[in-house]
Amino acid sequence: MRNLLRLFHEVKRYWRVLMLIVFLTACTAGLGLPGPLIIRYLVDHLVARKPFNIALFFAAYVGVSVASSLVGAALSLTVTYLGQRFKYDMRRKLYGHMQTLSLGFFEKNQTGKLMSNITNDVATLDQLISGGFVTLVSDLVTLCAVLIIVFRMNWYLALWSLSVFPLYIVNYLLHIGKIKQRADEIREERDIMLGDLQEKLAGALVVKSYAKERYEVRQFVGQNRNLLELNVNQGMLGTRLWTLAEFIGSGLGVAIIMLIGGRQVMAGHLTPGSLIAFVSFITGYLYGPILRLIQLNDQIARTNAALTRIFGTLDTEPNIKDRPDAIELPTIQGAVRFNRVWFEYEPGQPVIKGVSLDVKPGQMVALVGQSGSGKTTMINLLSRHYDVTDGAITIDGYDIRSVQLASLRRQVGVVIQETVLFNTTIRENIRYGRLEATDEEVEEAARAANVAHVIEALPKGYDTRIGEEGIKLSGGEKQRIAIARAILSDPRILVLDEATSALDSETETLIQEALDRLMKGRTSFVIAHRLSTIVKADIIVVMEKGEIKESGSHTELLARGGIYAALYTQQFKVALEEQQAAVAP
């Protein structure tokens, strides 16, 4: 219910449109009512063979129909406008808000779920607003008007026609519980089936490697047989509900009116025309709205889940925000200082424990350590995807929490492990680093990233589309395009989370050259797997369980004979042995 109130709050700002809708609804309901009365006039005159102004009747009949459909069209357009407008605003709000949220939010929520938040959940709300809400208003108006009319026409007959109502409602209530339950079961079973299908199709290689095709088909058939039974059962329940409803309303209800009304006509208490009008009032305007009102309850319940999800997203506070007094970070030299930095994702479980590190402008820092030692966290703290729990990180003496996020990130460039490129041309992908860059600058960056010759060899060059409908690039090519993008953005501080394990040595050399060029003259932080990077670094930081265990240059660390020296010798045992063998004799 609280969700619903909040939804009304969101809708309130369209009050002008809403007023118009209410007004138009009242008009449609009003224009729908004369129809049966006009027919009554006709029938009564015809039965009595009393001449009447047929042209006037024609004008009234056609006029009312046309007027009511005109108003109906206006109403439906207004409602569509409201719905579309609502979806537009809501999507803007949601997507805009998501963009302010930090990486942690996206790591916790799957892409698919966030997408359906913006697409499906918003659409569900729209259904309630432009579907449920409008019918509610128009049904209420119609119901009141029709009840007044039929009771004034003949209260006795009106009471009789309402007599089948309890049956109607009981029938609905008896079925709806089971139908809903079945729908839940179907959804569950279907989700399982879809999940399995997706996994097994994507994993066709494994299925085939183990010759499990027949087994998988059997599994799939089993799931589908369950679904088949559930679906057939669901269909049966639905059919039974609506068939019975039709029988009760159109059959029993009308029969009763004909019987009781017929007696009244014979007794002279009712004209034949009134009887016809009565039937069309009751079947057209009374049973329908009441059923829809009962169903509305259901619709609200369904919407509630969507509402909870949407407001859940909107209520997630961005944990990284500009302070009100944040200043713009001026062009920096690139001196970075970690000052007794503590950090925890979950309270009580620190992953960075009192790390201090002093980096001079232009220095290159290599972070080394087992996975889980806190290397990536350090980097994420530097580009302020998270805020430190204690201590501070300063750049050129500015605490990074005291400067505007935009001005910070503009000067801190990140090349991440998984290369993400977008579904557009190569040129646009590189230009993403700096949107106002000229074509020359883009090509310049590609050259610096050692990827220009690959691009220029393509038939369409820089205008080649990549991704789904475009060409497929190799891992190394993608990585170099990402480097070109970073080169173009020309950051003062560079962060590289390098992962070149899957690349062959030749490609690695090309990438290394590009990276060397990129790092020149910038402060850089590198999570290194490659020895060549480490050897060159000004400072090698060896991390273990969130602490810095050793730091210094390659030679210093090797001489010290600690963790780094052990790691180093282990990885290159063979090469070192041979080296020694070569040097020894």
Next chain:
Amino acid sequence: MSNLGRLLGYLRPYRGRVALAVLLMLLVTASALPMPRITQYTLDVVLPGKSQRLLVLVFWLIVGLYAFRGLASFALNYLLGWLGQRVVFDLRFQSYRHLNRLSLSYYDKRQTGKIMARVIDDINVIQYMITGGFVTLITDILTLVVVLPVVFHMQWRLAWIAVVIVPTYVVIYKLFLRRIRALSVELREKWDALIGALQEKISGIAVVKAFHREEYEVERFMTTVQDNFRLGMTQAKLNRLLGLIVTVISAGGTGIIYWYGAILVLHRHLQPGELIAFVGYIGYLYGPALRLVDFNIQAQWAGAAIDRVFETLDTRPEIMDAPDAIAMPNMRGAVEFQSVTFGYDPDKPVLHDIDLKVEPGEMIAIVGPSGAGKTTLVNLIARFYDVTDGAVLIDGVDVRRIKLESIRRHIGYVSQESLLFSVTLRENIAYGFHDATQEQIEEAARNADLHSFVVSLPDGYETKIGEDGVKLSVGQKQRLAIARAILTNPRILILDDATSALDSETEANVQAALERVMQGRTSFVIAHRLSTIMNADRIVVVDGGRIVDIGRHEDLVHREGVYKNLYDEQFRSAREGALAALLG
């Protein structure tokens, strides 16, 4: 259209039920006809005659009619629901079985999402057309066929008016149809674009944030939403305008019938009840006429879906058992490549003239730059693809003459990407050998250096992985994939860069375990880190799709060539560092 015929063929096994459904359709249609007549009878006969008895008869007539109609339509809908679901089931089963028969090259070329769309969405569209559109079409045609004679019989002069109006209807509708259809195609495209952009930018959020493009992305997204908004409104306007015109025509038409009918009644050519009943029947005419046009749209839509589904079913699997394929219950593990040439596209071979003879129990390492053809080479052993020329032999038999199941049962294959399923760890390990005992599973896990990690989890081997279970690191996934392969006790083990994501320490552990496992088995190991393959019996150096050198590490490293270059490059920095350290 022949595809439509083929689709109807899926109903053949259920022809008894189909015939019953058609009969029920007739009954349901017929049951709608008497109601206007009953109203007419009441108005013209019962009420003027003031007969209580006849009034009660009318009451029971209506109740009886609707009871009958209810029963018939319940049976019909149940039957239709069953038929629709059954056809969906059959189609899905066939599609999926067929997809499993198709070889890997089919999957290489298509995205999983698109294949899914065929199995799920396209078949749903078809079901919708069978139980929705198709049935409505038949019912409507039946109604038209029955009602037309009735109205002409009642009053042919009035009937002409009604019949003249229907074509006007259809013409107007046709005029709008093209624009409505074009719009809905455009709307669909815009929506796809919206979803695509959203998907890309949410999964690539790290890049968006790294370059601080949040506001830019919101603006870009909103322009696509704006497009949708605009198109949606245009479509609504068009639909409303059409609705308006249709209402005006039908109101005018009905008005004229009332007008002319009233004159007839006043001149005693017609009973008042007859006029009311007549207008009731006219309503039955307009609906079907409109829906016939509607069905056209739906049929085109479903037609595309039907074509796609049958296209999948008609794709011939490239790899199939030969009719005379032999089963091979035991395998020694001798593998031979006899001047093998292969290309994914036959005109562009990626392997040229490969000759290689491997003795049972040998460990073969395959090295070379990426794109050299290493993975392709091992894929031919398990017959994921067929050679373009030459032959691959296992134990002296051409793999194309051995049953696929025999080959794959004896080959343990660990691919570059570790593909795991969202079930428990146990089920993942036991995927290749469902009847494995707990001891066997643990043994395999130990050999892959995974056991200690698994028992450290609260649920141990029953831990679920994947979306709603624990997340495994890339290294853990690789070790799991290795355990899965070991468990099947294969004669031939293929490791395609299977330890790349492990850190050096773990890799050393896994390596040691693997060496034990590989004892007595033929094994093929692809690795980029040369340190992992130095113990191989033979190292096969591949470059440009050809074997350029074969030998042991000690031999190869002293020969000028690809291997020495790879080796030097990989260890250069180590040497430099070592040298630096040695020198001072």
